[in-house]
Amino acid sequence: MTTSTARRLIFLLLILSLTLSGLLSACSPQKTQHTFDLADMSEMPADVQAAPVSVQQAYQFAVANEDVLTEIPCYCGCGDMGHTSNFACYVADQNADGSLAFDNHALGCSICVDITQATMRMLDEGKSVDEIRVYIDQTYAKYGPSNIQ
Numbered sequence: 001m002t003t004s005t006a007r008r009l010i011f012l013l014l015i016l017s018l019t020l021s022g023l024l025s026a027c028s029p030q031k032t033q034h035t036f037d038l039a040d041m042s043e044m045p046a047d048v049q050a051a052p053v054s055v056q057q058a059y060q061f062a063v064a065n066e067d068v069l070t071e072i073p074c075y076c077g078c079g080d081m082g083h084t085s086n087f088a089c090y091v092a093d094q095n096a097d098g099s100l101a102f103d104n105h106a107l108g109c110s111i112c113v114d115i116t117q118a119t120m121r122m123l124d125e126g127k128s129v130d131e132i133r134v135y136i137d138q139t140y141a142k143y144g145p146s147n148i149q
Contacts, residue, residue: 036123039063045102058106058116062090071129072119075140076111079147086115088147111143 038060041049048059062069069087076089083089083105089112092103106112115136122132137146 034120034124035126036061036068036120037064043100047104047107048102051107054117055107055113057120058113059090059102061116061120062087062106063100066091068119068123068129069116072115072133072136073140073146073148074112074115075136075143075146076109077144078105078109078112079145081105083147085148086112086119090116111140115140 038057041056041060043063044056044059048056051059066087069090070085072086074083074086074089078089083103088103089106089109090103091100093101095101106116118136118139119132122135127135
């Protein structure tokens, strides 16, 4: 092999490796930046930590964004359970020591989680809580009565 052939081969290998590293980095998972906070997963009970990612994120969002989710209704029928907002699908109460008492309702209710995921998406799109509430009312009212009176 001549020197010029060896240089061409090295050059081609370099180009190939740069191209592959660029393709691989484009396929690697990227950390999503949100316009809202998510509570740390270590704050969640074990059953939430074992749940699907969308459910985990919904609980994390609820804990970190009570002010938002208390303004958003749920339409799964959980008003009969005493829930007064989408937030109540995740958090039942605050204990005397300040820790949260979690409600496990949303672990098995896709409507609760879908409403929270829609809220998260729309916040990322720059929508106001009022705009989100209108969308939730229009989209989910067909499933049952609002739990916000």
